[in-house]
Amino acid sequence: MPTRSTVSRFISARAQWLAWLCALGALTAPVSRMLPIDQMPMLQWLAELAAHWQWLYAAVGVMALGVLLALQRAWWQVLPALVLTTCFLWQPAILTQASARRADAPVLTLGTANLNLATSDFTPLAQWLESADAPDVLVLVEYTQLAHAALAHNPAIAARYPHRLTAPQPDPFGLAIVSRYPLNDAQVLHPRTEHDTLRLRATLTWNDRQVHLSALHPMPPLSSAFSRARDQALQDEARHLAQAGGLGLMAGDLNTTPWARGLWGAEQAQMRRAGPILPTWPNAWGWLSVLPLDHVLASPGWLRVDASTGPNLGSDHLPVVVRLMAQ
Structure with missing residues (x-):
């Protein structure tokens, strides 16, 4: 023994x-x-x-x-x-936390949610968008015709989010932006190479200010070529937002974590993570997530009020929701 x-x-x-x-x-x-x-x-x-x-x-x-x-x-x-x-x-920089918030300071709530290509029941999404906790602007990833029909045929959501930029697709790379505030200069950027994916750009009119917004869902790192294409897409959108000037935001399932090269490249273009580490995938059993793949990146003109994951939408990802105020 x-x-x-x-x-x-x-x-x-x-x-x-x-x-x-x-x-x-x-x-x-x-x-x-x-x-x-x-x-x-x-x-x-x-x-x-x-x-x-x-x-x-x-x-x-x-x-x-x-x-x-x-x-x-x-x-x-x-x-x-x-x-x-x-x-x-050792991670890329995060936005400065707002130390004190004036009672009348406007706050923009932005969310990003990967709906999952296989989803057919969008009841949880509709319930969220109809609730008081719904964001002002939401980037939807893996946006399909089914998701598009579910939102289009819901009058309550249509009234609450009258401004939309949608590009549904039958693959995992459809995107949409739904907003309570006007969207101008809308652009749908189609893939240029076999390693690229769809991107959306728009200018949001919020609080009498122009906010430049990019939505994207790059390829997951299935190969070194896809990894490089993802990192290049992040850098391209970060540079675009930096060149546009003023307030900028980038959101989506970026298929990378704060420890990999991609978000560091975006940081070099002056984009900052809008929240702390928020694991969003694989959303096992509706509560267990390990990897922070869904992100909101913001220009230095923002202050972070708070950030959290959103409700379980029946997807393999949890949404991310951030509340921001301009400096």
């Missing part, structure tokens, strides 16, 4: 290996961002795929370190703990 010390050594050895493996996994995030874009594309792509799972590395690594701390204390345990913490927290 194994002694208590034998069991302790057995558990400690495996917890030690697990802690170091999680630390190595976490390091893929900075490594993937440091690798040259035009060199070693396969290595860069594989490193990025691993980099997205910082939640998993942090959770499992902390549990392993907790076991080790309970069984034995050693100075080296600080190293994987430091790696896990640094890689998890």
Whole structure:
């Protein structure tokens, strides 16, 4: 019969290996961002795929370190703990939190929701849009003809969101913007290459100000070529919004996380994440999500009031909703 010390050594050895493996996994995030874009594309792509799972590395690594701390204390345990913490927290900049809000300060509520191509019941979406918690402007991703018909035939939603830019498609890349405020200069940008996807651009008239809005749903990182196309799309839209000047917003299922290269490229064009990490996928059982794939990015002229996930719409993604005020 194994002694208590034998069991302790057995558990400690495996917890030690697990802690170091999680630390190595976490390091893929900075490594993937440091690798040259035009060199070693396969290595860069594989490193990025691993980099997205910082939640998993942090959770499992902390549990392993907790076991080790309970069984034995050693100075080296600080190293994987430091790696896990640094890689998890090393993310693109976030909008400044509004320190105090005047009672009369206007607030814009913007949401983005991936409806899922397979969805046929849009009752939860309709209930949300008819509720008091519905956003002022909503970007809809994986927008199909079924979703389009569901919204078009609902008079309450049509009255509440009279301004729309829609591009339904039979594939996962249909998009729509529904808004309580006027949408001007509407553009539907069709894919230019086999790796590109549809994009929407519009100028929102809000509080006597012009807000430039981009909606997109780039390809998921199924290959290094798709990853590069996604990152290029994010940079292109970020630069477009920066060149437009004034207030800018970008929203959608961006198929990337704050630890990968894509959002860092958008940050270089002065776009900031409008909220903290909000896991939105895979929305298992309506409550468990791991990866933050759905984002709202904003120009520096905004202040963040708050940000949260929206209700379960029966999709494999949870919506993201942010409330912003102009500086």
